[in-house]
Amino acid sequence: MRALWRGALDMVFPPQSIDGEAALAGGLSPLAWSRIQFLDGPVCDGCGAPFEFDIGARCAACLAKPRAFDAARAACLYDETSRDPILKLKHADRLDLAPLFARWLSRCAHELLAEADAIAPVPLHPSRLLSRRYNQAAEIARPLSRLSGVPYLPDALIRRRATDTQGGKSGVGRRRNVAGAFEVPAGRARQVAGKRILLVDDVMTTGATAAGCARALKAAGAVRVDVAVVARVKEMAGLTI
Numbered sequence: 001m002r003a004l005w006r007g008a009l010d011m012v013f014p015p016q017s018i019d020g021e022a023a024l025a026g027g028l029s030p031l032a033w034s035r036i037q038f039l040d041g042p043v044c045d046g047c048g049a050p051f052e053f054d055i056g057a058r059c060a061a062c063l064a065k066p067r068a069f070d071a072a073r074a075a076c077l078y079d080e081t082s083r084d085p086i087l088k089l090k091h092a093d094r095l096d097l098a099p100l101f102a103r104w105l106s107r108c109a110h111e112l113l114a115e116a117d118a119i120a121p122v123p124l125h126p127s128r129l130l131s132r133r134y135n136q137a138a139e140i141a142r143p144l145s146r147l148s149g150v151p152y153l154p155d156a157l158i159r160r161r162a163t164d165t166q167g168g169k170s171g172v173g174r175r176r177n178v179a180g181a182f183e184v185p186a187g188r189a190r191q192v193a194g195k196r197i198l199l200v201d202d203v204m205t206t207g208a209t210a211a212g213c214a215r216a217l218k219a220a221g222a223v224r225v226d227v228a229v230v231a232r233v234k235e236m237a238g239l240t241i
């Protein structure tokens with residue numbers, strides 16, 4: 001059934017034509033785009049890790065330690081090829097890439113979108129938002145809401161303190177770094193309580209940020225929190241979430 005659905009989606013959104021068009025706009029060669037490793041095959045239901053074979057259910061890491069979020073999907077692997085357009089959106093004002101990423105998420109997370117009541121972006125701290133002028137996760141989440149028809153909840157979460165950058169930190173270090181960093185503002189509690197929220201971000205490395213957001217949403221009464229990201233690392237090494 002899933003394969004059938006994917007096949008139908010491929011007819012509606014042929015990957016080559018979308019990516020081919022964006023390749024010109026994105027300043028990447030068609031060859032670079034063709035090297036992006038999309039996670040179209042079997043994945044772990046818990047963390048979106050690619051499986052070599054469709055073994056169903058969840059990977060060993062997810063079974064050993066359930067995560068704070070319920071399920072995650074990534075459109076592609078985070079590697080030297082996908083890093084370039086993702087960093088361009090994040091740091092180089094390449095907002096034109098956001099609708100393309102939203103389309104990728106509408107494909108990889110279609111099962112999660114079908115169950116979601118609202119789409120929320122991982123927030124930036126206001127000081128970082130001021131310097132960057134936009135939140136790349138929100139830029140992806142907004143067109144994803146339009147594509148899917150799932151309502152957009154831009155301020156479901158706030159980052160109440162500026163966390164250090166997650167780069168170069170271990171899994172435990174990252175978890176500590178974001179512990180208690182997120183909360184649902186009082187004015188949004190009613191829109192979160194009892195709802196199934198799909199959290200959107202650009203990249204998942206250890207899953208610590210997504211877990212921190214999921215804990216805050218569930219503390220505010222969300223009944224389910226899923227995660228959709230553009231790219232994830234192949235192995236979430238040192239994972240403790």
Ligand SMILES: [Zn+2]
Nearest residue numbers: 044047059062
């Ligand atoms: Zn997993």
